[in-house]
Amino acid sequence: xATIKDIANRLGISISTVSKGLNGASDISExxxxxxxxxxxxxxxxxxxxKKEEFRKLCLFVENMDYETLDSFGYDLVLGFKQNxxxxxxxxxxxxxxxxxxxxxxxxxxxxxxxxxxxxILGLALQDPWMEQLKTTTMPTVLLxxxxxxxxxxxxxxxxxxxxxxxAVEHLVNLGHKKIAFMNGSLYSLVADQRQEAFEDAIKEYNxxxxxxxxxxxxxxxxxxxxxxxxxxxEGATAIxxxxxxxxxxxxxxxxxxxxxxxxxxxxxxxxxIPISATTEPPLTTIAQPRNxxxxxxxxxxxSLILHIAISRSLLRPxxxxxxxxxxxxxxxxxxxxxxxxx
Amino acid sequence: xATIKDIANRLGISISTVSKGLNGASDISExxxxxxxxxxxxxxxxxxxxKKEEFRKLCLFVENMDYETLDSFGYDLVLGFKQNxxxxxxxxxxxxxxxxxxxxxxxxxxxxxxxxxxxxILGLALQDPWMEQLKTTTMPTVLLxxxxxxxxxxxxxxxxxxxxxxxAVEHLVNLGHKKIAFMNGSLYSLVADQRQEAFEDAIKEYNxxxxxxxxxxxxxxxxxxxxxxxxxxxEGATAIxxxxxxxxxxxxxxxxxxxxxxxxxxxxxxxxxIPISATTEPPLTTIAQPRNxxxxxxxxxxxSLILHIAISRSLLRPxxxxxxxxxxxxxxxxxxxxxxxxx
Numbered sequence: 001x002a003t004i005k006d007i008a009n010r011l012g013i014s015i016s017t018v019s020k021g022l023n024g025a026s027d028i029s030e031x032x033x034x035x036x037x038x039x040x041x042x043x044x045x046x047x048x049x050x051k052k053e054e055f056r057k058l059c060l061f062v063e064n065m066d067y068e069t070l071d072s073f074g075y076d077l078v079l080g081f082k083q084n085x086x087x088x089x090x091x092x093x094x095x096x097x098x099x100x101x102x103x104x105x106x107x108x109x110x111x112x113x114x115x116x117x118x119x120x121i122l123g124l125a126l127q128d129p130w131m132e133q134l135k136t137t138t139m140p141t142v143l144l145x146x147x148x149x150x151x152x153x154x155x156x157x158x159x160x161x162x163x164x165x166x167x168a169v170e171h172l173v174n175l176g177h178k179k180i181a182f183m184n185g186s187l188y189s190l191v192a193d194q195r196q197e198a199f200e201d202a203i204k205e206y207n208x209x210x211x212x213x214x215x216x217x218x219x220x221x222x223x224x225x226x227x228x229x230x231x232x233x234x235e236g237a238t239a240i241x242x243x244x245x246x247x248x249x250x251x252x253x254x255x256x257x258x259x260x261x262x263x264x265x266x267x268x269x270x271x272x273x274i275p276i277s278a279t280t281e282p283p284l285t286t287i288a289q290p291r292n293x294x295x296x297x298x299x300x301x302x303x304s305l306i307l308h309i310a311i312s313r314s315l316l317r318p319x320x321x322x323x324x325x326x327x328x329x330x331x332x333x334x335x336x337x338x339x340x341x342x343x
Numbered sequence: 344x345a346t347i348k349d350i351a352n353r354l355g356i357s358i359s360t361v362s363k364g365l366n367g368a369s370d371i372s373e374x375x376x377x378x379x380x381x382x383x384x385x386x387x388x389x390x391x392x393x394k395k396e397e398f399r400k401l402c403l404f405v406e407n408m409d410y411e412t413l414d415s416f417g418y419d420l421v422l423g424f425k426q427n428x429x430x431x432x433x434x435x436x437x438x439x440x441x442x443x444x445x446x447x448x449x450x451x452x453x454x455x456x457x458x459x460x461x462x463x464i465l466g467l468a469l470q471d472p473w474m475e476q477l478k479t480t481t482m483p484t485v486l487l488x489x490x491x492x493x494x495x496x497x498x499x500x501x502x503x504x505x506x507x508x509x510x511a512v513e514h515l516v517n518l519g520h521k522k523i524a525f526m527n528g529s530l531y532s533l534v535a536d537q538r539q540e541a542f543e544d545a546i547k548e549y550n551x552x553x554x555x556x557x558x559x560x561x562x563x564x565x566x567x568x569x570x571x572x573x574x575x576x577x578e579g580a581t582a583i584x585x586x587x588x589x590x591x592x593x594x595x596x597x598x599x600x601x602x603x604x605x606x607x608x609x610x611x612x613x614x615x616x617i618p619i620s621a622t623t624e625p626p627l628t629t630i631a632q633p634r635n636x637x638x639x640x641x642x643x644x645x646x647s648l649i650l651h652i653a654i655s656r657s658l659l660r661p662x663x664x665x666x667x668x669x670x671x672x673x674x675x676x677x678x679x680x681x682x683x684x685x686x
């Protein structure tokens with residue numbers, strides 16, 4: 001476990017400054033205090049809490065998502081939540097769950113018997129046993145990317161898909177693309193539904209040339225791209241927006257397999273900005289989800305729900321990360337010529 | 344100005360307990376502390392702040408909205424915001440604005456020259472001069488019921504219209520109503536657009552009988568009801584959902600003027616739960632906006648924006664307040680007979 005000295009060394013500040021930051025002294029700046037706390041949480045530092053405070057416990061459930069390594073999707077989400085909770089004197093326990101676990105343990109009972117005041121849930125699938133129980137739970141709960149209708153104890157948190165997809169399309173339109181295809185994710189996902197609606201709106205708004213053959217829904221895995229990309233290319237798409245970075249990876253591979261170069265012949269945009277998107281070949285232009293901020297904000301929502309403020313839904317803004325998978329549009333005849341040459 | 348003694352008297356607790364609540368002592372419960380703080384703010388108590396803290400100032404702009412009396416729409420919104428800000432050691436100044444004021448003062452400049460770190464804005468109209476400036480402002484800003492696309496410094500806060508309208512329709516369907524009309528608000532309002540979409544969805548979901556003649560958009564004033572209600576009644580509507588309580592008041596008056604009794608012949612549901620809706624004749628069944636919670640939550644969003652968490656939109660859950668303007672559906676032939684008798 002990290003000590004105060006470890007934190008001081010990492011930040012290059014004195015032990016007494018770290019101590020001030022951890023204890024909320026008023027003679028250091030709020031920014032420095034936040035930095036000390038954030039670093040303490042990231043390094044696994046934990047203080048002994050007073051007896052009274054031991055009862056302030058929150059649970060963070062994780063399913064279908066890696067979070068333990070720096071390059072995993074969940075790392076920053078879990079970290080952000082812990083950072084804010086720690087600052088406000090809550091303990092957080094991370095519990096990995098499976099559908100089997102959910103069948104064995106009732107949601108409310110599990111939280112109550114372990115003394116949790118509320119929970120943040122990552123990666124729950126629509127068909128999971130707890131989704132049904134969440135409709136009537138009395139425990140304050142924040143759900144990432146899932147919405148529960150009509151229960152004031154459950155808040156939905158996500159990234160604004162509408163704004164993200166609009167950013168992607170606008171970026172491509174600004175590069176001169178007029179025929180843009182959409183490789184979207186699973187049919188059974190709230191987020192994929194939102195991204196679909198957003199894309200259909202965006203192509204109208206930006207007057208993009210797109211027909212039904214140029215929009216497909218696979219799963220959040222790379223493989224499904226191979227079924228659809230050849231059709232997109234035959235229809236003359238010069239750019240492909242993807243519902244996730246994993247799909248975008250598959251789309252790039254499929255373009256290459258069909259003799260098309262990315263971004264010279266076809267531009268590709270991902271969604272999520274998962275850590276590996278910086279190291280694909282070529283590095284992926286993508287719509288970033290603010291993962292650390294989502295984690296931090298989840299704490300604010302959960303705290304509000306505990307205070308009986310019934311948050312229905314909260315969305316954070318995404319941002320465009322420009323890397324090398326998008327470029328200015330090429331003349332269609334030139335693309336065809338070059339692809340032919342390569343075959 | 345209220346003193347500590349005034350607060351103690353109002354709450355029936357000792358002066359020393361009030362003092363503990365105001366100073367964050369750890370030997371009183373969190374609930375009591377919150378109550379002391381909330382009451383202190385409501386009674387206008389203010390402590391001398393330290394020099395350092397004097398710089399933590401937030402501004403609350405109000406346009407087109409009363410907030411100074413208990414029965415005004417804005418009272419609880421302003422109070423909730425102040426209560427939470429006060430608890431977290433911010434000063435709040437309420438500034439009433441007009442379009443003329445906005446033409447004279449640039450938004451960012453006004454905040455900077457007065458030393459505000461951010462603002463919460465109530466009641467801004469779409470065509471107001473500041474709406475344009477908010478697209479590019481660098482000041483953390485929370486907007487009630489207005490959305491700014493693409494600026495990470497501005498967050499939108501509102502009540503979930505979708506859930507509210509669904510509650511209204513479901514309530515009427517449970518009372519046996521099958522023909523439901525919709526009297527909605529202004530064409531130039533984001534909230535009215537959302538309520539329109541929600542109603543069109545809800546009538547599909549609940550298989551309600553409704554045609555184009557049974558949906559109208561007026562303004563958020565009672566008068567426009569008189570143009571549309573006679574048509575609704577001619578089409579055989581037994582219930583009318585309204586986009587606001589003010590519209591609902593007009594709808595009730597118009598029903599009565601046409602010989603229909605509310606709720607005996609026609610049920611009417613409002614939206615907002617403004618204070619007067621409890622005292623209309625009959626008292627109005629309506630969808631309540633959680634105004635105090637909206638104010639409190641606005642503080643959390645503003646604080647997050649100040650910490651560079653780009654909140655795009657946050658919606659709180661509404662709730663159904665059942666009063667006397669809705670009742671079980673009557674057989675249509677009986678309604679017609681009774682209305683004829685009365686004329």
